Amino acid sequence: MAKENIFLFLIITIFYCALAEEDVCFLYGQKNFSRSPILGLEPSVKVFETRLIFNLPAGRGILIESLKLSKPNCEVILCDEKHLQGECVRFSSSLPDISVQDTKVHKSVKSVDCHCSDEPVLQTSTSSDESEVLSADVIKNEKIINEMPCSTIYRDWHYQGLSHQATPPGSVGKIDLGSTQQIRSVSIKPGCTLKIWGLNEQNRDEVSFSISNSTTFLEMKSTDTYDWACCYCDDCSESVCQNSQASIKYLKQERVENNVDxxxxxxxxxxxxxxxxxxxxxxxxxxxxxxxxxxxxxxxxxxxxxxxxxxxxxxxxxxxxxxxxxxxxxxxxxxxxxxxxxxxxxxxxxxxxxxxxxxxxxxxxxxxxxxxxxxxxxxxxxxxxxxxxxxxxxxxxxxxxxxxxxxxxxxxxxxxxxxxxxxxxxxxxxxxxxxxxxxxxxxxxxxxxxxxxxxxxxxxxxxxxxxxxxxxxxxx
The missing domain is CATH 3.90.850.10 (Fumarylacetoacetase-like, C-terminal domain)
Structure with a gap:
């Protein structure tokens, strides 16, 4: 009997290991993980707005009653608004095959993040995750439409807190993150690049940086203030970004030298x-x-x-x-x-x-x-x-x-x-x-x-x- 149990345990372990190679965060529409998962997410997959609503009134979101994390050091964020905003609930695992069933699981999930790391996920981590943002399969081989904007900039870690969206490609935006422009994390659509620029508070020189194809945690200098952002996915929108950056710099000089704006x-x-x-x-x-x-x-x-x-x-x-x-x-x-x-x-x-x-x-x-x-x-x-x-x-x-x-x-x-x-x-x-x-x-x-x-x-x-x-x- 012991051998049979060991054999069964090995079969189950192999099954979950096979799953873990692909999808590691599973969301179910029923309690006790009955039926097939509604979503099987790879690490750092983001479903920014669900348009497929499974016979629910438009806008209510996907019904989630249970979830499972089949890999160590993973975390799922479920939010009742798109772009990982609104009321959000976190679930994390420190061991494989941890299941979570809780009344706090949202009945109306509109955005999801599955994040895994080699080490336990920490809010103050400065590591970066370069994995691409992908779409997710759902029941009946239908697709959830990934409504991710060209890029999103966040004041806090792990793509949460106050945010600024640079969308669509070639659209230049003034960053507004409340009382501070300190940027801690960004997410960027595959095939696109985010450019951010502003001034160094100590010497007033222009500072800028670009990030492509990634979801990234940042460790920024406290002296750098980033005021503008532009996202581009092709040569034309890249030129728009470059011209806009040059134009903003020119206008600042005009205001100082000629007192006109x-x-x-x-x-x-x-x-x-x-x-x-x-x-x-x-x-x-x-x-x-x-x-x-x-x-x-x-x-x-x-x-x-x-x-x-x-x-x-x-x-x-x-x-x-x-x-x-x-x-x-x-x-x-x-x-x-x-x-x-x-x-x-x-x-x-x-x-x-x-x-x-x-x-x-x-x-x-x-x-x-x-x-x-x-x-x-x-x-x-x-x-x-x-x-x-x-x-x-x-x-x-x-x-x-x-x-x-x-x-x-x-x-x-x-x-x-x-x-x-x-x-x-x-x-x-x-x-x-x-x-x-x-x-x-x-x-x-x-x-x-x-x-x-x-x-x-x-x-x-x-x-x-x-x-x-x-x-x-x-x-x-």
Whole structure:
């Protein structure tokens, strides 16, 4: 009998060892590990948001009633919000084949981390884990969609605590980790690189570092303050990161030497001057019936319509269908009127990307009744804008590529060389009738491909390899 027990023990041990070579953290939808595991996770696998909900109402998460860690020195973190946030519970093992059954196991798990180490997991560990972030198989061979952003930066160890996301690739973000910018851990999507930069507090020199393809614990110098982050996964988004870093450094120097900060055009600007029908449309139905304008079509938007990245585009239901229009924006740097085309660019401080949100149905109804239509262009959130680009970074604004994506699909793709009136002509024409002041902006018109936006849509824009914007729309 003893031999049989030993033999059975060896079989079980071999079985679990085989499992441990692949999945080491098992999550079950039933108590006592009945049925098959819902999830079998490898070390450092992260399921950042589950879209497969197993017959539960959308958003509730996956039902977990028991879990098992089949390898020593492993830890599972279960959280009721995505990105390892919200209320989280930890379970760890110091011996193989430890099972955990506890009422604290969340009924609504939306993010999971399985972390293993050669030594017991410690909160103050300075070790790094270079393993890739992978997706996980679930019942019926379906996949949980890995919703991990390009990268996430954490103030605390083990990808927890206050965090900052750099997403999507090429999006530059100001790091906000509360009272301290001390970075303790980061996680990065496979195939991507995170770049972080800021100032050394002692000598005020710029400091930066990059990490690729890893989930990493960091031991940072207390004198280094990291203020900005950018994540990239391809050559184009890498160039956006590099240009943005150079631009931020240039603007800091401008503030010190010349006491100006045109990156604050949203805060100090008095006028948003829009230009209509300034591209040679080919696909738009209106192109068949509308003549090419003989002079720029000018309209105004209030500065209260500005929003910046991180804020949401509102779609007022009372205004009907709202269209997005990606445009190159121009920031004026000098006060002047009657500017000649020859000297127009001398009055430019820089550029930016913008969305000219337009309530097409409202404008059409108002036009048919000979009524003003300003609300259709100037409602709150109708002018989403991106970061300021110094003009030295864009020597020729009349030869740069614009690209817009809605939910990942390209909808607009055109060069500014296709504008009917170029930037110099627009500045000269507008200044004949309106005095242009520092921080005023001109939106130069939109190319083919603009269209309606729905609640939940994500709009992305790129200006060459200089800058990018991302906004999400909501109903209001």
């Amino acid at each position: 045109f990156s604050q055009f949203v805060k100090y600007g008095k006028k948003i001057i829009g230009i209509g029908r300034n591209y040679r449309w080919k696909k738009v139905e209106l192109a068949k019936v509308l003549e090419i304008p003989k002079q720029p079509i000018v309209f105004l938007k209030p500065v209260t319509s500005y929003i910046t990245e991180g804020q949401l585009i509102e779609l007022p239901e009372s205004l009907g269908t709202i269209f997005y229009e990606l445009e190159l924006g121009v920031v004026i740097g000098k006060r002047a009127r009657n500017i000649s085309e020859t000297h127009a660019l001398e009055h430019v401080a820089g550029y930016f990307l913008a969305l000219d949100m337009t309530a097409k149905e409202f404008i059409k109804r108002s036009g048919n009744q000979s009524l003003p239509w300003e609300i259709g262009k100037g409602y709150d959130t109708a002018c989403p804008v991106g970061n300021f680009i110094p003009k030295s970074f864009l020597p020729d604004p009349n030869n740069v590529h614009l690209e817009c994506k809605v939910n990942g699909e390209v909808t607009q793709s055109e060069n500014t060389s296709q504008m009917i009136f170029n930037v110099q002509q627009l500045i000269s024409y507008v200044s004949k009738y309106m005095t242009l002041e520092p921080y005023d902006v001109i939106l130069t018109g939109t190319p083919d491909g603009f269209g309606p936006l729905n609640a939940g849509d994500i709009v992305e824009g790129k200006l060459g390899n200089l800058t990018s914007i991302t906004f999400t729309a909501i109903a209001s």
